[in-house]
Amino acid sequence: MASLVMQLLGCDVAALNTVHFSNHTGYRQFKGTRATAEEITALYEGLTQNNLTDFDVMLSGYAPSAAAVEAVGAIGMDLQRKAETNPGSFFWVLDPVMGDQGRLYVNDDVVPAYKHIIRHADLILPNQFEAEALSGIKITSLATLAEAITAIHSTYNIPHVIITSVQIPTLAANTLTIIGSTTRSDGSPRLFRVDVPALDCYFSGTGDMFAALTVARLREAVFTAPDPALRTTKSWVSRDDVPATELPLAQSTVKVLASMHSVLERTLEVRNREMKSEAVNGEDGSEEDRRKRAHLRESKAAEVRVVRYGGLLRQPEVEFRAQEWKKEDLPAQFR
Amino acid sequence: MASLVMQLLGCDVAALNTVHFSNHTGYRQFKGTRATAEEITALYEGLTQNNLTDFDVMLSGYAPSAAAVEAVGAIGMDLQRKAETNPGSFFWVLDPVMGDQGRLYVNDDVVPAYKHIIRHADLILPNQFEAEALSGIKITSLATLAEAITAIHSTYNIPHVIITSVQIPTLAANTLTIIGSTTRSDGSPRLFRVDVPALDCYFSGTGDMFAALTVARLREAVFTAPDPALRTTKSWVSRDDVPATELPLAQSTVKVLASMHSVLERTLEVRNREMKSEAVNGEDGSEEDRRKRAHLRESKAAEVRVVRYGGLLRQPEVEFRAQEWKKEDLPAQFR
Known part of the structure; x- marks a missing residue:
């Protein structure tokens, strides 16, 4: 993907x-086999x-063991080291794949392995569960989410963070909210949010899709940014006077989400047609067999x-918008 | 690729x-690692x-051992078997990767393994050396090439063959000649040739590129053929009255070669610019080190x-043409 x-x-x-693998694990x-x-x-x-x-960019995703995470980390660090004399010439996007929906689906020792390597990444893309695991902060509100992002910025010295799916009771149920931030020089977060309509279907691989699109779109946004010095700035961190919604990270994210929404919307149409038109699953076998075939x-x-x-x-049909956070959604120290 | x-x-x-592998073997x-x-x-x-x-189609290429060739063969056979009741619904393109330029680069036991499985394929794409190995005929002229293709059709019951690179003294030096044939119902070959200008550079992966383009273009040619029954005919073998140059295989091949020529021509331009503009290789190290760096x-x-x-x-800039063979180029029995 x-x-x-x-x-x-x-x-x-x-x-x-x-x-x-023969197929994605959603089946x-x-x-x-897994690579050692x-x-x-x-x-x-x-x-x-x-x-x-x-x-120019490295995207690292799922690694099947703590040792594999460390091996990937060593690659990222080596590439960062090689680019040291040439700031902005290399950028590492890291998706710390560990779990989802309150459940870890890797070995316990993968978590400390990620905590060790992410400090060398430029952008990480945790989901809510992974952000909690990395920050140690339980996310139950936008305020605690902001605290978690701030902790990730400061604890691991990671300049860019996007939380790729946020489930908080106060958010609308038929909306997906994506939160991002690029740190300021004082370590405070520059938070933006993008709300997109949710589609009523589970698609596998959307995390990979988000990460891959971000690689292409973020670099594009940085290289077309008003400030030409940005592309030669370490980790592509915008100057403090760039507001959250004008960050290349925010501009990239709205494009990424537009592409995803367009492709997933069409996929959903095709999927619905297929589910209607295809032969039914048959009545033979046990109830369990039938359920499995249907799945x-x-x-x-x-x-x-x-x-x-x-x-x-490349050319999505919809357009989304990055929003500043409302003051009342921020934790007290950032209002 | x-x-x-x-x-x-x-x-x-x-x-x-x-x-x-980390990179192609041309380096x-x-x-x-190799898959077992x-x-x-x-x-x-x-x-x-x-x-x-x-x-709809399976493309099989390099397999790293005789056992791997047999494993791939078992997959192809299983897919053919599943499609038996639905002729034309599955098509197997097999590139019998064994060697080139007179040299085998697989173990000796891979050759009999291929001889065993290719009889289940619909189209094979040997180069001249591989065609010799499969047919047992030394190719030194267009007549012996025609004999080799005829032998492949008859010995292995393979309906379609393309010889992807032909080196024969009588052919022009700055031209690549590609030969193809779809068998007639009497087992005789329907030979066409396509001549394209050669580019003065070695590109790795062109065999894979040819095979992959052929998968897409052949199916397209079959599904737009004047005879709508072709797509539901076993192995997509055209009726005997379709002349060689109007075969879907011939029409596909000219499109494939046009795409390849367009992309390789542009690649050559970029390559030449890079070779000129990049820093020279440096003078340090032994003569051997310098040669290696240059390579x-x-x-x-x-x-x-x-x-x-x-x-x-998708939309090449050039157009090539399939030609009938001249009578005098054919072996005596087909003139």
Whole structure:
């Protein structure tokens, strides 16, 4: 998913696959293998010995063990080190894939492994659960969310954060809220939010899609920013006088969400047609068999149609808007 | 390479990677792992158990051992078997990757493994060396080439063959000649040739690119053929009255070569600019070190710019033409 999305947006991609699975795990069963830390490291050594490490951006996602997270971390750190004399020439987007909806789906030791490596990343993309795990703050309101982001900025020295899905009782049920922030020089967050209509379907791979689109769109936003010095600024951190909604991170996020919404909306249409038109699941087998067949059929029908709607990734049909946070939503110290 | 090219042409791809390498082998050094036959089989089992095997076309390429070739063969045979009651609904394109330029680059036992499985494929794409290995006929002229193709049609019952690069003394030096044939019902070949200008550079991955483009373009040609029954004919074999140059295979091949020529021509321009503009290789190290650095630099500069020129894959800038063979080029029995 991530490689193809970046390629469709015009990026040349060197893919280092950390798993080799037959299908996405939303099907609830799959076959295949996971890359070991040694295999990950060896592939990077191969790139290094062939002078193939002049990357502009690295996107790291799911890694199947704490050792694999550390191996990915070592790659990110090496690339940061190589770019040290040339600020802004390399940028690391890290998706700290650990769990969702209150449940960890990696080994316990993956959490400290991420806590160790994320301080070398430029942008991290946790979901709400992962943001809680990293910040140690339970997110129950926009105020606690702001505290969690502030803690992530300060504890790990990470300049950019996007929380990719937020579930808070006070938010509208049919809306997805995405929160982002680029730190100011005093360490305070510059918070923006984007609200988009929710689609009534579970799509697998949307996290990867968000991350991949962000790689392409953030770099584009930085390279077209009014301040030409930004692209040669370490970690692409905008000057303090740039308001939250005019951050390249905010501008990128609205474009990313527009692309996703357009493609997912079309996918949903196709999915609904398929679910209606296809043969029913049959009556044979146990109740459990029938449920399983129905789940497989639904999973396949909901596969995101990235190839078919690649044009919409580049030119989405909708437009969203980044908003400043309302003062009353902020914790007391930022009002 | 192959997955991306098919995706850029609008195909949904399930990729079963048979190797996980850091870079293509043209760099002369690489790191990574090869999939075992068991791993290949397991991935297909994963697809099967999730009802994800409703493929229209399968493209199989390099497999790293005889056992891996057999595992790939078992997948192709299973898909053919599933499609038996629905002729034309599945098509297997097989690139029998074994060697080139008179040199085998796989183990000796891979050759008999391919001889065993290719009889289940619909189209094979050997280069001249591989066609010799499969047919047992040394290709030294167009007449012996025709004999080799005829032997492949008859020995292995393969309906479609394309020889992807032909080096014969009588052919022009600055021209690449591609030969194809779809068998007639009497087993005789229907030979066409396409001549395209050669580019003065070695590009890695052009075999994969040819195969991937052929998957998309052949299916397109079959589904737009004047005879609507073709798409429901086993192996998409045209009626005997369709002349060689009007075969979907011929029409596909001219489009494939046009796409390749357009992208490679642009790649060559970019490569030449890079080779001129980039810093020289430096004088330090031994003569061997300098040569190695120069080779790595050249290899990188010649990477095919698939993402950048994806538009040209879909809409090439040039047009080629399939030609009937001249009578005097054919072996005596087909004149």
